[in-house]
Amino acid sequence: MAREEYEMKVGFAADQKTVKIKIPDGDLKPWDLDTKFETVGTDVDRIDGIAKATGTAKYTFDVNLPGMLQGVMLRSNIPSGRVKKIDFEAASKMPGVRAIVPLKDPAEGRRNRVRWVGDPIAAVAADRREQALDAIEKIVVEYETSQAVIDMQDGEDAPKLEGGEITSPWPDKGNERMEEALGECKHTRSGTWFAEVQTHSALESHGHVCSWDDDKGTLEVWASTQATFGARFGLARALNIGGDKVTIHAEYVGGGFGAKFSPGTEGVACALLTREAKAPVKLMLDRFEEHTCAGNRPSALMQIRAGIDADNTITAWDYRCYGGPGYRGRGGRTTFPRSYLEDAHVRATQKDIATNTDAGRAMRAPGWPQGYFAGEGMIDALAEAAGIDPLEFRLHNESEKLREAEWRMGAEKFDWAKRWQPYGERDYGKRYLKGAGMASAMWGQMGHRGRGSPNAVKVRIHADGTVESRNGAQDIGTGMKTVLAMLTAEELQIPVGTIKVTMGDTNDPAGPASGGSTTTPSLAPAARLAAGMAKNELRTLVAEHLRVEEDKVTVENGRWGVPGGKTLLFEEACKLIGPQPIEKVGERTSNYKGYKNNVCGCQFAEVEVDTRTGFVRVTEMLGIQDCGTVIAKKLAESQVLGAMIGALSYTLHEQRIMDPKSGRMLNGDLMMYKIAGAADMPKLTAHMFPVANGKNSVGAAGLGEPPSVAGPAAIANAVANAIGAPVRNIPITPDQVLAAIDSKKGGK
Amino acid sequence: MTNKPPSRPEFSRRAFLKGASAVAAGSAVGHEIAAATQPESGATVFGTELHTIELTVNGKPKQVKVETRTTLLDALREGADLTGTKKVCDRGACGGCTVMLDGETVNSCMTLAFDAVGSKITTIEGLGTPDNLHPMQKAFVECDALQCGFCTPGMIVSATACVQKRGKPSLDQIKADMSGNICRCGTYTRVFEAIQKVGGQKVEGR
Numbered sequence: 032m033a034r035e036e037y038e039m040k041v042g043f044a045a046d047q048k049t050v051k052i053k054i055p056d057g058d059l060k061p062w063d064l065d066t067k068f069e070t071v072g073t074d075v076d077r078i079d080g081i082a083k084a085t086g087t088a089k090y091t092f093d094v095n096l097p098g099m100l101q102g103v104m105l106r107s108n109i110p111s112g113r114v115k116k117i118d119f120e121a122a123s124k125m126p127g128v129r130a131i132v133p134l135k136d137p138a139e140g141r142r143n144r145v146r147w148v149g150d151p152i153a154a155v156a157a158d159r160r161e162q163a164l165d166a167i168e169k170i171v172v173e174y175e176t177s178q179a180v181i182d183m184q185d186g187e188d189a190p191k192l193e194g195g196e197i198t199s200p201w202p203d204k205g206n207e208r209m210e211e212a213l214g215e216c217k218h219t220r221s222g223t224w225f226a227e228v229q230t231h232s233a234l235e236s237h238g239h240v241c242s243w244d245d246d247k248g249t250l251e252v253w254a255s256t257q258a259t260f261g262a263r264f265g266l267a268r269a270l271n272i273g274g275d276k277v278t279i280h281a282e283y284v285g286g287g288f289g290a291k292f293s294p295g296t297e298g299v300a301c302a303l304l305t306r307e308a309k310a311p312v313k314l315m316l317d318r319f320e321e322h323t324c325a326g327n328r329p330s331a332l333m334q335i336r337a338g339i340d341a342d343n344t345i346t347a348w349d350y351r352c353y354g355g356p357g358y359r360g361r362g363g364r365t366t367f368p369r370s371y372l373e374d375a376h377v378r379a380t381q382k383d384i385a386t387n388t389d390a391g392r393a394m395r396a397p398g399w400p401q402g403y404f405a406g407e408g409m410i411d412a413l414a415e416a417a418g419i420d421p422l423e424f425r426l427h428n429e430s431e432k433l434r435e436a437e438w439r440m441g442a443e444k445f446d447w448a449k450r451w452q453p454y455g456e457r458d459y460g461k462r463y464l465k466g467a468g469m470a471s472a473m474w475g476q477m478g479h480r481g482r483g484s485p486n487a488v489k490v491r492i493h494a495d496g497t498v499e500s501r502n503g504a505q506d507i508g509t510g511m512k513t514v515l516a517m518l519t520a521e522e523l524q525i526p527v528g529t530i531k532v533t534m535g536d537t538n539d540p541a542g543p544a545s546g547g548s549t550t551t552p553s554l555a556p557a558a559r560l561a562a563g564m565a566k567n568e569l570r571t572l573v574a575e576h577l578r579v580e581e582d583k584v585t586v587e588n589g590r591w592g593v594p595g596g597k598t599l600l601f602e603e604a605c606k607l608i609g610p611q612p613i614e615k616v617g618e619r620t621s622n623y624k625g626y627k628n629n630v631c632g633c634q635f636a637e638v639e640v641d642t643r644t645g646f647v648r649v650t651e652m653l654g655i656q657d658c659g660t661v662i663a664k665k666l667a668e669s670q671v672l673g674a675m676i677g678a679l680s681y682t683l684h685e686q687r688i689m690d691p692k693s694g695r696m697l698n699g700d701l702m703m704y705k706i707a708g709a710a711d712m713p714k715l716t717a718h719m720f721p722v723a724n725g726k727n728s729v730g731a732a733g734l735g736e737p738p739s740v741a742g743p744a745a746i747a748n749a750v751a752n753a754i755g756a757p758v759r760n761i762p763i764t765p766d767q768v769l770a771a772i773d774s775k776k777g778g779k
Numbered sequence: 780m781t782n783k784p785p786s787r788p789e790f791s792r793r794a795f796l797k798g799a800s801a802v803a804a805g806s807a808v809g810h811e812i813a814a815a816t817q818p819e820s821g822a823t824v825f826g827t828e829l830h831t832i833e834l835t836v837n838g839k840p841k842q843v844k845v846e847t848r849t850t851l852l853d854a855l856r857e858g859a860d861l862t863g864t865k866k867v868c869d870r871g872a873c874g875g876c877t878v879m880l881d882g883e884t885v886n887s888c889m890t891l892a893f894d895a896v897g898s899k900i901t902t903i904e905g906l907g908t909p910d911n912l913h914p915m916q917k918a919f920v921e922c923d924a925l926q927c928g929f930c931t932p933g934m935i936v937s938a939t940a941c942v943q944k945r946g947k948p949s950l951d952q953i954k955a956d957m958s959g960n961i962c963r964c965g966t967y968t969r970v971f972e973a974i975q976k977v978g979g980q981k982v983e984g985r
Binding site: 076077079080081082083084085086087088089090092093095126159160161162165231232233234235236283284285286288315317318507508509510665666668669670672673674675676677700701702706707708709710712714715 | 827846848849853856857860861862863864865866867868869870871872873875902903904906907908909912916917919920921923925926927928929930931932935953954955957958960961962963964965966967968969970971
């Protein structure tokens, strides 16, 4: 492929670089630090906001098809064992029942195991949901129970704990060198942290509407998914039919947060039911299933010992983590901040402990909030050992220039110097104590080209001036549709409101799963390219019409033509298009070297602790977040605000409580599983920090994960600052706060 | 939440799910309703059969077929195909299904469809349409008080009630009034901005 050499300016004001790249033939020149935008970076209303605010947006849960049946799953009520026998006789005779599919096979060793309370046993479709619920009650299951492990601490290879601290010996491997590094430190600190399981709790539960066409052998699916193409792949495989026989629709998705990548057993069950019943079936999980059968952020038990030299530089960092990812026993790894550790000898050891509980899934920056909670807690402990302000300590050890700038910007806007309480004793006679904390964030995803068919966006310009931008991936609430519209508007110099964006239909070009903050950076360059290609085509038509050479035609201030000569408005130019619209597909190219491979960010929190009740109230949070080119500013800020709220909820409120005997979640609803609400809200501010990252023609990065990393640590550090003692258990509950205060009082 | 008029038949969803004694109680009450709404089956004992009832939704009569245990939420979403009202927790904990019943907000998942007969029901679809937005809907869009949008209809109904009740609510009043609505994307502070934007204006809820 012919490649054009191009020089561009990347970075941000205080750290500019010039990089040379080779642009593949046909791709657009990347936007850089000197680019002036018309639409990109402005505040635009979410383009599907009106549909959502008026209730006209149709989510999967809202799809009602003629003759549609309702599906319900029967799930195991024991945490561990085998299904010996299933009897469907009575259930099949219940009113309204149209299909039953077994999801366990008592005769087959691998398919009869029961791994947690909620393991799918069978699914029923009936005319009405009430009938399906009645019918599953009549399915008789004989179990053979076996010993279950519910608490991670009872699992195989669980570490020894004494007084909340891990006392098991550190691993042998590399220990000598580690001890040596620690031994050379001027100050060392150690500690144990624990973060409890968090359930995703997307408000639209997992589920599908599946409609089987028996004549054509095709399956049409509406899916609450964050991976339309993954859903197509999974369901085609489950029914053993070609991928071309399955169409997925996901125009609106009520949240995912990492739990909706695969169609899951519920999706497979729904597809089997519709094929069996030869009628459309809706199968949406209920709230208890959503809490107990649809994934979660795994728990993590973490221990760190670390030290600094006489210069206050971190020189030793020993980290270990025991993850609690449920029955699959994998996926519990965590990630700690590394940007402070350039001069440190680092060791990290991770082990997952299997339990008979629902399996963990990816959740907004999987493993990062846990590891940063511990890691940034240790950074504060080391800062105190050094006797210097946590901000100063971080700036001293920070290796990221971008974050250094963000630390300074955030500290000033948050008024850190005034809010942070100096080290020393706290006056527990006071009813309320305030404190402040900070933490860093990081995420390393700049999008990708895609596998198989590249990520691509289709743009159509119609003769009536209508412009479409289409992609088959999904907008799970992040604002992806608005991003596509804004990029198309920027390239064509037309208002955002005139662009119709369609997402969530697998008949449209390929797109990524919405995971790892990759949707925006993977699709944005393709969207811009498609619009650019369509623009060139329209320019050709304008040139022919004006009888001028094509390269003479420019688009300036919305006018198409030769400056000084005759020009056409966009609508006039579109009239030159015949009955066939201009249709161009832009394909994502590979990333360039660019400015850097990750995004940074940092957050600040202030809390007020009631010393009598132990209740913690977050009074303010502030986030500084970069994400390359900021496209839809208002929406980007919304996502950062949302992540801070999620962090507040995780850190102070959310707690999955398991019955150690029955293995059942005791608070599997939204009443007793507390998610932060309106009354818990602090003052929140989000500041976007634009960076020209030059990784591709748009230079955008995603925002699902980056702002989700720092919050828990910032809040926990603020609590420690307020009461003069850390609480190293998430959620930070009042009893623990009081115990921490008591331990300090006792120590006096 | 709502105060039920004393004339409305009293039976709870929970009682119905519990079996025999509830069926007997239901049947006694059911005769009244059966007489009033003439169920197709002509049944005298209420079990799992369907009855046709008429609900007044957004100013219009809607005939829906329901069991006695069917919630107002399911009757709206499946019977009347008004799917703007969302099913989230189905147990009165999240506010996703908030509608107005005679001007008061209720969780429609905790209200039996039968109990809503004779009341004026206002759903998100009744507040405004894409071509004729309610001021609160407009403010939610402008303030980006929505992300995935699944909590949004319930939020907007509660927010509208808040401004109708308070006129120009303070931030603390907004927080108190919106405490029944859970959002997982984290839109709360944007929601407060939207409500403050509309606060002081006269807002209608049909």
